[in-house]
Amino acid sequence: MNITESGISAWWKSLRLPHRYMIITALGMALLSFARITTNAPGLTAAGQIERSFILMLPILMAGIGGLFAERVGIINIGLEGMMVLGTWFAGFAGYHFGPWGALIGGIIGGALGGGVHALLTVVFGVNHTISGFVINLLVGTTGSGLVRYLSTLYFKGRGSGSPTNSPGFTGTTGQIRIPFLTNSMHTTNWLAKIGKHQWFVVSDFANVLNGFFGILRLEVVIGLLMIPLTWWILWRTKFGLSLRSCGERPSAADSLGVNVYRVQILAVIISGAFAGLGGAILVLDNSGAYLEGQSANRGFIGLAALIFGNWRPVGIFIGAALFGYTDALQVRTTSGDKSVIALFLIGVLVSAFFAFRAWRAGDKKAMVRSSLITAVVLALYIVKFEAPDDIVKALPYLATLVILTASSKRLRPPAASGMVWRKGMVG
Amino acid sequence: MKLKSLYRSAQAPIIAIAIALAVSALALLVGGYNPGRAFSAMASKVGSVESAALIVNKAVPIFLSGLAVSIGFRMGIFNIGVEGQYLLGAALGGVVGAAVDLPGPIHVLIIMLTAMFFSMLWALIPAVLNVQKNVHIVISTIMLNAIAVSVIAALSKTHWFITTAFRQTRPLKPSAFFPNLNTPLRWIGIHLPKGTQLFGFVIVAILVGVGYHILMGRTRFGFDIMATGINPTAARFAGVNPKRTILVAMALSGAIGGLIGMAGLLEDQHAYRVGEFPVGFGFAGIAVALLGRGNVSGLALSALLFGLLERASLGLSNAKVPREFSAIMVGLLILTMVIIYELTTRKVQAQAIKEASELLAKTHAEKVLA
Numbered sequence: 001m002n003i004t005e006s007g008i009s010a011w012w013k014s015l016r017l018p019h020r021y022m023i024i025t026a027l028g029m030a031l032l033s034f035a036r037i038t039t040n041a042p043g044l045t046a047a048g049q050i051e052r053s054f055i056l057m058l059p060i061l062m063a064g065i066g067g068l069f070a071e072r073v074g075i076i077n078i079g080l081e082g083m084m085v086l087g088t089w090f091a092g093f094a095g096y097h098f099g100p101w102g103a104l105i106g107g108i109i110g111g112a113l114g115g116g117v118h119a120l121l122t123v124v125f126g127v128n129h130t131i132s133g134f135v136i137n138l139l140v141g142t143t144g145s146g147l148v149r150y151l152s153t154l155y156f157k158g159r160g161s162g163s164p165t166n167s168p169g170f171t172g173t174t175g176q177i178r179i180p181f182l183t184n185s186m187h188t189t190n191w192l193a194k195i196g197k198h199q200w201f202v203v204s205d206f207a208n209v210l211n212g213f214f215g216i217l218r219l220e221v222v223i224g225l226l227m228i229p230l231t232w233w234i235l236w237r238t239k240f241g242l243s244l245r246s247c248g249e250r251p252s253a254a255d256s257l258g259v260n261v262y263r264v265q266i267l268a269v270i271i272s273g274a275f276a277g278l279g280g281a282i283l284v285l286d287n288s289g290a291y292l293e294g295q296s297a298n299r300g301f302i303g304l305a306a307l308i309f310g311n312w313r314p315v316g317i318f319i320g321a322a323l324f325g326y327t328d329a330l331q332v333r334t335t336s337g338d339k340s341v342i343a344l345f346l347i348g349v350l351v352s353a354f355f356a357f358r359a360w361r362a363g364d365k366k367a368m369v370r371s372s373l374i375t376a377v378v379l380a381l382y383i384v385k386f387e388a389p390d391d392i393v394k395a396l397p398y399l400a401t402l403v404i405l406t407a408s409s410k411r412l413r414p415p416a417a418s419g420m421v422w423r424k425g426m427v428g
Numbered sequence: 429m430k431l432k433s434l435y436r437s438a439q440a441p442i443i444a445i446a447i448a449l450a451v452s453a454l455a456l457l458v459g460g461y462n463p464g465r466a467f468s469a470m471a472s473k474v475g476s477v478e479s480a481a482l483i484v485n486k487a488v489p490i491f492l493s494g495l496a497v498s499i500g501f502r503m504g505i506f507n508i509g510v511e512g513q514y515l516l517g518a519a520l521g522g523v524v525g526a527a528v529d530l531p532g533p534i535h536v537l538i539i540m541l542t543a544m545f546f547s548m549l550w551a552l553i554p555a556v557l558n559v560q561k562n563v564h565i566v567i568s569t570i571m572l573n574a575i576a577v578s579v580i581a582a583l584s585k586t587h588w589f590i591t592t593a594f595r596q597t598r599p600l601k602p603s604a605f606f607p608n609l610n611t612p613l614r615w616i617g618i619h620l621p622k623g624t625q626l627f628g629f630v631i632v633a634i635l636v637g638v639g640y641h642i643l644m645g646r647t648r649f650g651f652d653i654m655a656t657g658i659n660p661t662a663a664r665f666a667g668v669n670p671k672r673t674i675l676v677a678m679a680l681s682g683a684i685g686g687l688i689g690m691a692g693l694l695e696d697q698h699a700y701r702v703g704e705f706p707v708g709f710g711f712a713g714i715a716v717a718l719l720g721r722g723n724v725s726g727l728a729l730s731a732l733l734f735g736l737l738e739r740a741s742l743g744l745s746n747a748k749v750p751r752e753f754s755a756i757m758v759g760l761l762i763l764t765m766v767i768i769y770e771l772t773t774r775k776v777q778a779q780a781i782k783e784a785s786e787l788l789a790k791t792h793a794e795k796v797l798a
Contacts, residue, residue: 078566125767126774130506130566131718135766138715139759145752146759153750154459164750301570308564389585395578398571405563 021315033205035346041339045205047196049329049340050212055286056332057325058224059084059296062279063303064310064317065231066111066272071312072235073268074248074417075122078133081300082140083114083273087280089148092167092291093155095284100174103289104220104281111277112270114140119269123262126421141293142300148293156291169290174219182214190215220282227275232314244268248415251422261422276300298398305401311412320404327400331393341393345382349375355407440768441719447768448761455756461749469747470740470754477618479739481626486735487728488633489514489688489706493713494720494727495640496685499677501717502644503657507678509554509569510685511710512576517547518689519580519597522700523588525693526598535604536694543693544686550576551682552675559671573710584702596701606694629691636684641724653677688713715762721769734758 012020036044043049063080070077077083087107094106114136121132141148149164156162161169176183181191192211196204213221235241243264246254251261283295302324309323310316330340356371392399453463473479493510500507521543528538553572557563584595608625620626644650655663656673664670688709693700712734719733720726741754 121763121767125770127766127770131766134506134508134714135718135759135763138711139756139763141752141755141759146755149752150455150459150750150756153752164752298570298574301567304564305567305571308567389582391578391581391585394581395575398574398578401571402557402563402568402575405567406557406561 017315021319024319029205029209030202031347031350033202034350035343036205037199037201039339039343039346041343042199043338043340044343045208047193047208047211047215049326050209051215052329052332053322053326054213054221055218055282055325056328057321058221058282059279059299060303060306060324060328061224061318061321062227062275062282063300064306064321065227065314066115066275066279067304067307068231068235068272068312068314068317069244069268069275070118070272071307071418072248072415073244073265074251074415074420074422075118075265075269075272076129076133076419077115077118077269077272078130078301078304079114079118079136080133080272080276080303081142081296081298082133082137083111083118083276084280084283084296084300084303085137085140085142085148086110086114086273087277088284088291088295089151089167089280090277091281091284092169092289093151095170095281095289095291096156096159096162096168099170100172100285100289103170103284104174104223104278107277107279107281107284108274109277111280112274114277115270115273118273119266122421123265123269126423128421129419142296152291152293161290165293167284167291169288171289174285177217177219177222179214179217182210183217184215218285220285224278224282227278228314228318235314240264245415247422248417251417251420252427255424261424276303279303302397302401305405308412308414309404309408312414323404324397324400328397331396341388341396342382342385345378345386348378349382352378440772441765444761444765444768447764448757451760451764452753452757455760456749456753459749461747466744466747466749466753469743469749471743472746473740473743474736478621478624481620481624483732483735483739484630485625485627485691486738487731488627488629488691489709490712490716490734491633491728491731492636492684492688493709494716494731495636495713495724496681496688497710497713497717498640498720498722498727499653499681499684501657502722503653503673503677504660505674505677506566507551507554507569507681508566508714509551509572509710510681510688510713511707512569512573513547513550513682513685514543514688514710515580515705515707516550516576517543517545517686518693518705519583519700520546521686521690522597522600522693523583525600525604526699527588529601530603532603535601536606539600539604539694540687540690543690544683547686548679548682551678551685555675555678559674580702589702592701594701594704596699596704598699600694600698604694605698606690608695625695627691627695629695632687632690636687637724637728640684644722649673649676685710715758718762719765 015023032045036042063084066080066083067077070080087110090110090113091103091107094109095103098106117136118132121127121135122129138146140146152162152167153164156167157164159168178185180188184190184193190211192207192214195207196211198204233241235245243254243259246257246259247261247264247268254264255261279299280296283299284291287295303321306317306320306324309320310318330344352371352375356368356375359365359367359371449467453467456463456466474483493514496510496513497507521539524542525535525539528535530538550572554563554565554568557568558565583589588597589595590598607628609628609630610620610625613620613626644653652663652668652673655666656668656670660670689705692706697705716727716730716734719730720728737754737758741751744751744753
């Protein structure tokens, strides 16, 4: 028995990273499909749910990638939330004046401004990174009124439906990519939707996922997703990326090889803010072009969680963002009487049982008892069909963030010099 | 000598305030407002006895919050969760307080202990997750803030809450009111106008502040916390158990956090009203902790400054400036303050290194000559 099992883990270790990701995705789909059928909760993989997930995943993904650029260069950026809020405000402002593409660019500029302030504080003045990030959030106003409220009073109040807490909004979208037989349309049948309707095991769920993606394929979704390979290419295949990562691992070594550490760090932190701002702009576009105070709802921080979950790698961040985006969409769509949350309990049971099994095999008694206990509790919740109060369902993304970070933060390797205030001439 | 060091420690805040005011004035100009008029309108709101009492009232919860945050800061933990901790504590304190009927002091004490207990429990979640699973405390506390708001919202749908103009806990009986300080003030000849009170909770805040000072400066535990903050590895070799220190410090921080909402609950609103109970003290506490740098008098002064700004911001509307502008002033103040602290610290360090190397060179030269 032991031999075959160690065979499995040896096989797993022999796999390349992309293949592992594919297997994880397939297993996840099978799990979802199983939970959907046994709990009779079609909402779990409905095309609408997947479509929302793709949109709601993007701001988190952008914040995560923003965090990646910052932490890979050695700067912790908890100001991502504030930069995302700046992104939403500038997207609202620019969108009102220049339309949807203006909103995207405005968001990027707004976020980059926030990144610039963070760079000034952490790189130029050498302030503690966490403190600097917090101060940016405070100044921008993620924790209540602040800069954005003041700016909104100045520039939105009295214009159309604008007020101190929201921008007037605009009509129009960035556009949509249409593919015959895949896109929702009145003229051609949507094949994916047809397959999805049959509710077949896994097959229909896959069709629904693809339908959720292709059905209404907005350009900003495509742009957002393209950022994953782009980021990978910049960070791991260009000279700039190499010097950027070397600053985050061993700044003094990078310095001795002629890298201008300060300049690379400042640039990376500005890029980091720009990504967070882009995430904010996507939120604005999704809200029919209107900036709304509190719109980012901690997504900048959840992006940081996705970064940690993803082990400071682009595809890992994508998986994390997809998980959080999925729960976010579930939270928005779930109405009372919906069984989706109950189906989630079933997934929870299977996953925690797997952890218990793994702990038992590894001989870690304490972890096994802990995981078994969690399994039992979640199983009980599933059996009694515990209906969580609506307010608790609203907190799902935050709960998911906590649970996922707790389950995953053991075997991670952050950049070695992340969080270090480096000064030229310093050892480190 | 004493005067000189006083001057030196006051220098940084004064420069920071001056820069923050200058940048604020610039922001006002950009917005098309007259900075002179705005500042004088703000100044006109402070200065009376009444406003002094209100400033102190405002400073009390912020000071307590600053203490709660500072405990974490001392050991290098950035605890953003005080906001959720105190709100949850206050809500449950309100629920329990309305459910029991006890003679005065015991009733008050039960409510305070309930709030402290639940606030502590909420603070222990990120602490345990950090110690056991290495979960990032900044992220977990932010998530827990959001979850606390949801928990309170869910709680407010239960039978423990009633509907008036708001969803609120049943009003507290007078036995659960914390006495104010208006009578003692009258004895010394200060008469507050009708409807204004000076919170008796000032006394509690002062006691907690003194306790914090003794704990941090005079006990082994305070030393452990500081040692862990400065150099965790060295602290561990010196026999400090870092996990235990984190747990105890976070529990303590949470317990103090439970007191933040008590002035509002026991002296002002006498019920927990959803959407009406004062929020934001947790974040103000972080700002105050950054300004006060973990020392009690610094924290108290910063909290009073916050109370002052909050009160003065009422004058902004007289100058037709949106009230939110005071939040920008606060943000700018902290921004300039952290920069200036950083620069002065570095200057002091550079000076010390220079002096030491000169001394070394001198003794070396003397040796060679001899």
